[in-house]
Amino acid sequence: MGSELPTPADTVATLGEFGLIRRVTEGRLQPATTLLGPGDDAAVVAADDGRVVATTDVLVENVHFRLDWSTPEQVGRKAAAVNMADVAAMGAMPTALLVGLGCPADTPADVADQLISGMWKEAASAGAGIIGGDMVTADNLVISITALGNLAGRDPVTRSGAQVGDVLAVRGRLGWAAAGLAVLGRGFRSPVAVVGAQRVPEPPYAAGPQAAAAGATAMIDVSDGLLADIGHIATASGVAIDVRTELLVVHQRLIDVASALGADPRHWVLTGGEDHALAATFPEPAAVPADWQTIGTVRAGSGVTVDGRPYEGSSGWEHWQ
Numbered sequence: 258m259g260s261e262l263p264t265p266a267d268t269v270a271t272l273g274e275f276g277l278i279r280r281v282t283e284g285r286l287q288p289a290t291t292l293l294g295p296g297d298d299a300a301v302v303a304a305d306d307g308r309v310v311a312t313t314d315v316l317v318e319n320v321h322f323r324l325d326w327s328t329p330e331q332v333g334r335k336a337a338a339v340n341m342a343d344v345a346a347m348g349a350m351p352t353a354l355l356v357g358l359g360c361p362a363d364t365p366a367d368v369a370d371q372l373i374s375g376m377w378k379e380a381a382s383a384g385a386g387i388i389g390g391d392m393v394t395a396d397n398l399v400i401s402i403t404a405l406g407n408l409a410g411r412d413p414v415t416r417s418g419a420q421v422g423d424v425l426a427v428r429g430r431l432g433w434a435a436a437g438l439a440v441l442g443r444g445f446r447s448p449v450a451v452v453g454a455q456r457v458p459e460p461p462y463a464a465g466p467q468a469a470a471a472g473a474t475a476m477i478d479v480s481d482g483l484l485a486d487i488g489h490i491a492t493a494s495g496v497a498i499d500v501r502t503e504l505l506v507v508h509q510r511l512i513d514v515a516s517a518l519g520a521d522p523r524h525w526v527l528t529g530g531e532d533h534a535l536a537a538t539f540p541e542p543a544a545v546p547a548d549w550q551t552i553g554t555v556r557a558g559s560g561v562t563v564d565g566r567p568y569e570g571s572s573g574w575e576h577w578q
């Protein structure tokens with residue numbers, strides 16, 4: 258890019274705040290929706306229909322990622338992906354990211370470069386660019402990203418629209434990142450398929466607008482765990498949701514990893530977070546797009562059940578617990 262290459266001894270402190278900002282901004286190709294920025298006090302982004310989707314998620318070193326588990330580029334990709342998944346979950350396509358970065362003074366410039374490069378790669382894969390942000394010193398690496406999105410004339414798909422009689426369907430992986438977390442937590446680095454899923458989620462970005470166009474009544478991305486997240490749909494919609502385990506695909510890879518670790522692969526699928534699959538309700542089976550898997554039904558009542566019974570144990574990640 259436009260900035261000179263760092264020497265191995267460079268840190269973010271030697272680059273300086275503005276040197277670091279240049280590494281994010283100079284020579285980057287912005288999508289057509291970026292009308293102004295970065296570089297001014299704020300950026301200007303086009304919205305096809307005058308509405309902008311906006312969402313923020315914060316990632317903290319040793320809470321959301323570890324630098325001995327993931328490369329800085331993988332961390333950058335993950336930080337961008339988890340935010341753009343929330344845009345997709347509204348039925349929108351990501352347009353722009355604002356990146357707040359806190360890092361210690363001795364962070365190597367090369368680490369910052371890789372982080373930035375990962376964010377740009379993931380953003381570009383979904384059609385978005387980085388339009389601004391903030392750089393601060395911090396004791397640990399902290400990344401706070403705000404993602405903006407474009408509804409392109411469609412109505413947002415909220416958490417509150419599920420109706421009794423709807424079907425529940427998912428698109429994307431479930432349980433893979435949790436399996437990867439279990440593997441990494443035990444000090445292993447393989448199998449790479451599940452470890453890779455923990456390092457960098459692959460949210461099905463285009464499936465968000467696809468579900469919206471197909472008439473999805475409610476949608477969410479699975480960040481904390483399937484049961485926890487569809488619980489938010491159930492609460493917001495004033496309905497009950499039942500997941501049928503005979504409809505859940507537990508991939509052979511998860512079964513193999515679980516048996517090696519003495520874990521339960523079904524628990525990963527039902528309660529594992531960080532894959533950022535999309536879960537949505539549709540008014541009838543025929544409305545579910547072909548590449549989505551129907552896994553349950555919406556009923557009268559409240560809460561989430563699995564095969565008609567309450568799930569024993571935690572339904573997903575919660576901070577401070």
Ligand SMILES: Nc1ncnc2c1ncn2[C@@H]1O[C@H](COP(=O)(O)OP(=O)(O)OP(=O)(O)O)[C@@H](O)[C@H]1O
Binds near residue numbers: 313314339480
């Ligand atoms: N500090 C905050 N100030 C205002 N609203 C907040 C704050 N934290 C969360 N919210 C709002 O609460 C709602 C739920 O937040 P939550 O972070 O659980 O959603 P999410 O990003 O979809 O999930 P996850 O954080 O697991 O990815 C969102 O609408 C979010 O914007």
Ligand SMILES: Cc1ncc(C[n+]2csc(CCOP(=O)(O)O)c2C)c(N)n1
Binds near residue numbers: 314529
């Ligand atoms: C080092 C390390 N320890 C634990 C985890 C597991 N983890 C952290 S946050 C989260 C849920 C989503 O977070 P949020 O709700 O903030 O979006 C999960 C499952 C991890 N990824 N890395």
Ligand SMILES: [Mg+2]
Binds near residue numbers: 313314315
């Ligand atoms: Mg959040």
Ligand SMILES: [Mg+2]
Binds near residue numbers: 342343346479480
């Ligand atoms: Mg979400």
Ligand SMILES: [Mg+2]
Binds near residue numbers: 314339340343480
């Ligand atoms: Mg989120």
